[in-house]
Amino acid sequence: MKNIPRVSEGEWLVMKAVWEKSPCLAQEVIERLVDKTDWSVATIKTLLNRLVKKGALQFEKEGKAYWYSPAYDEKQLRSVESESFLSRIFDGSLTPMLAHFVNSRKLSVAELAELEKILKSKKKEL
Numbered sequence: 001m002k003n004i005p006r007v008s009e010g011e012w013l014v015m016k017a018v019w020e021k022s023p024c025l026a027q028e029v030i031e032r033l034v035d036k037t038d039w040s041v042a043t044i045k046t047l048l049n050r051l052v053k054k055g056a057l058q059f060e061k062e063g064k065a066y067w068y069s070p071a072y073d074e075k076q077l078r079s080v081e082s083e084s085f086l087s088r089i090f091d092g093s094l095t096p097m098l099a100h101f102v103n104s105r106k107l108s109v110a111e112l113a114e115l116e117k118i119l120k121s122k123k124k125e126l
Contacts, residue, residue, distance in 0.1 A: 004072055004080045005054040012081075013037065014047045018057060019074050023067040 007015060017032040018024060030044050039047075048068060051057040056077070060067045090097040102115070 004076055005056045006080055006084060007051065007054070007056055007077060010039075011047055011051055011054075011056070012077075014044065014051060015056060015070060015074070015077065018068055018070050023060070023069040025065055025067060029068065 013033060013036065014029060017029045020032060021028065026045060026048055029048060030041055033039060033044055048057065052059060052068075056071055057068050058071050059069070086092055086094065086097055090100075107115075
């Protein structure tokens with residue numbers, strides 16, 4: 001299996017715009033991001049090119065138009081990013097990370113119930 005690239009925070013926003021509807025033109029990505037960011041057109045095009053070089057995006061050229069599509073789905077990139085975060089910030093240990101977020105955020109009853117459900121499900125798998 002080929003290595004899935006890591007993407008920066010800004011690149012993640014571009015990927016989300018491409019995942020929203022793909023294949024898409026650079027102009028469509030620009031339109032999706034113009035209200036969400038203060039980036040120039042050149043910045044967005046630079047991010048698109050960076051993602052192509054990393055292998056996170058692919059493109060097809062039709063005349064003067066470049067049609068962009070993701071090389072990976074969101075779940076694949078999320079997995080790479082979450083593993084990187086877990087490794088860098090919590091030395092690869094899930095328990096302190098989960099404890100940190102549970103203790104530092106206000107959780108609703110529904111969120112707590114969902115967490116309990118996930119943990120019970122995992123326990124049954126043992």
